[in-house]
Amino acid sequence: MSLAWVQHLMLAPVLLPLLCGALLILVNERHHQRKFVINLISTVSLLVVSLVLLQLSDGEFWTDGIGVYLSANWAAPFGVVLLIDRLSAVMLLLTSALALASLVFSMTRWSRIGVHFHSLFQFLLMGINGAFLTNDLFNLFVFFEVMLAASYGLVLHGYNGVRIRAGMQYIVINLIASFFFLIGVALIYATAGTLNMTDLAVRVSTLEADELVLLKVGVTILALAFLTKSAMWPLGFWLPTTYAAASPPVAAMMVLMTKIGVYVVLRLWLLVFSEGAAAGFGFGALLWGGLATLAFGTIGLLASQEPGRMAGYAAVVSSGTLLAAVGYGQPSLIGAALFYLISSTLAVSAFLLLIELIERIRTPSAAMLALTMEAFAVEDSPEEPVGVAIPGALAFLGLSLAGCALVITGLPPLSGFIAKFGLLHALLNPGPGGGSGMVTWVLLVLVVLSGLAGIISLMRFGVRTFWAAKNVTPPRLQLAEVMPVSLLLLLCVMLTVKAGPAMDYLERSAASLHQPETYVQRVLFEPVVLREAIEGERP
Incomplete structure (x- = not known):
């Protein structure tokens, strides 16, 4: 494996969906x-490229596990850096x-109820991957807009009245956020004279x-765009x-967005x-904003009452x-939070896909009957215990819902419990730079209460769907x-x-993120490829 080949591999997550999306239009x-x-x-x-890049970034191939790609062979900060x-x-x-x-999941139905689903899907992946790879704020804006433009079409895909209303609200909010993004970028460039993130850290x-x-004003305005996307209260x-109105495969991707x-x-x-x-700027606002978001999502x-909104508020709890x-400012907490990010994203996305399947057994009359029995404490008369075979489809839906609920709420034995245990362990054993005692306990209590709220909400939904409903x-x-x-x-x-x-x-x-000098050294001192080396590689 040559160095040049691996360096160019970093372009694949952006170029591959770009070319595929353009091809699918034809x-x-x-x-x-x-x-x-x-x-x-x-x-x-x-997926294969991501696995290769994951292995390389955690090995010794790149210095400090950081790979740098200088676009057009321009040294940072003058060129675009990935x-x-x-x-x-x-x-x-x-x-x-x-x-x-x-x-x-979209193959059987959702990709066929509108036009250009597959092209929009690939352009969405291009924007998401580009946002993860870029080290430049303006190019982050470009990839951000590509992602949002594709998501506008996907949210409205297979439109109906509810989806159009939610989609229009989603589009307007994100257009306003994009406007703030551009204003923030302009102020940062006018002040610091650079949009390269690493160079900005030096200047x-x-x-x-x-x-x-x-x-700081420019960064604050810029943060409004990202915090709007993060659903901060x-x-x-x-x-x-929006989550409740979008089609299931699109809603699952929006969890990641x-x-x-x-x-x-x-x-x-x-x-x-x-x-x-500028050390410490904004961390307090992120901390208290996250706590408010966590409380809002819990409530x-x-x-x-509707599963789509439950999934939406579960995503809000995750973002909070x-x-x-992030605002707490402790490296050990960031590591546990990243584990929680992966686990919660997978579980909420699985739940959004599962909702569409569960809705096939939920009739309005059954839902009303279950709600009435719950409100008036009506109990069924006991029946003789007999062995009843559970159909395979119902068993799959029930077990999958239980699995999603365990991960989302943080109950043992799945990854959600490990993630929340890691968060609580980091909070109870604070290191240098951790939050104050009161903030620690507020965050700890809210994390526990959000899990309890999830248990109540998802258990209520499961009981009404599989237990209270008759003759499913x-x-x-x-x-x-x-x-x-x-x-x-899985x-x-x-x-x-x-x-x-x-x-x-x-x-x-998390440890490498807390060492900004390493990124400065790797990005700003990355050498360009000499002409002799380029000509030597040509056949």
């Missing part, structure tokens, strides 16, 4: 199967796995007091409605505001927990619908079994 919509096969090949290829490290590699892998599950310490104030009011805002905040804040004159979980962990007819499930849910839950099981190696990897990722 294929007639009547050839659904052909378009699906092309999309599937591209997505599987992305950067991959342990965190971006694991996010690429999570994206590919979730995309594969969502794509397979912050050289700014005068008035320039530093203007930079009160900016995340749009999320539950919510985490992109958290990812950017985590990377930018730990890189720029960890040291120097929303308890108040929700992650934002609070087993639905007809296809393999393409069962496999994606099973895959995502990944949660694998996280549980391999929790030790996974946690070690993520703790190394």
Whole structure:
């Protein structure tokens, strides 16, 4: 494996979906199967590339586990720089796995109820992957807009009245967020003279007091865009409605899109505001905003009756927990939070796919009967205990719902419990730079209460669906619908079994994020490829 080949491999997560999406536009919509096969090949290829990049970033191939790609062979900070490290590699892998599950689930129905689903899906992956790889704020804006533009079409895909209303709200909110993004980028460039994140971390310490104030204003405005995407309270009011209205495969991908805002905040804040004159800026706002988001999501979980909104508020709880962990400012907590990010994203996405299958056995009359029996405490008369065979489809739905509930709420024995145990352990054993005692206990209590709220909400939904309803007819499930849910839950099981190696990897990722000088050294001093070397590689 040559160095040049591996360096160019870093472009694959962006170029592959770009080329595939453009190719799929040329294929007639009547050839659904052909378009699906092309999309599937591209997505599987992305999964393979992500696995290779994950292995390389955690090995000794790149210095400090950081790979740098200088676009057009321009040295940083003058050229566009792509950067991959342990965190971006694991996010690429999570994206590919979730995309594969969502794509397979869409095969039987959802990809056929509108036009250009497969092209939009690939462009969405291009934007997401580019956001994880770029080290430049303007290019982050470009990839962010590509991702959002594709998501607009996907949210409205197979439109109906509810989906149009939710989609219009989603589009307006994100257009406003994009406007703030552009204003923030302009202020940062006007103040610091650079948009390279690593170079920005160096120049912050050289700014005068008035320039530093203007930079903080620009970063604050920029953060509004990411925190809106992260559903931070009160900016995340749009999320539950959009999740409930979007088609299941699109909603599953939107769970990951919510985490992109958290990812950017985590990377930018730990890189720029960890040291120097601006050290500590914004961490308190992230902490208290995360706590408010966590409380809002907990209340929303308890108040929700519809499963789509439950999943939406579960995603809000996840974002609030992650934002609070970033603001808390402790490396050991960041490692546990990254494990929680992966686990919760897989579980909420699986739950959103599962909802569409469960809805096939939920009739309005059965739901009303279950609600009436619960409200008036009506009990069934006891029946003679007899052995009754449970149909396979109902058994799958029930067990899958139980698995999603265990991970989302943090109950043992699955990965959700390990993630929350890691969070609580880090909070009770604070290291240097950790939060104060009161903040620690507030965060700890909210994490526990959010799990309790999830237990109540999801158990109530399960009882009304499988227990209170009478004469439930087993639905007809296809393999393409069962496999994606099973895959995502199987990944949660694998996280549980391999929790030790996974946690070690993520703790190394968190430790490297808290060493901004390493990124400065790797990016700003990355040498360009000499002409002699380029000509020597030509046949």
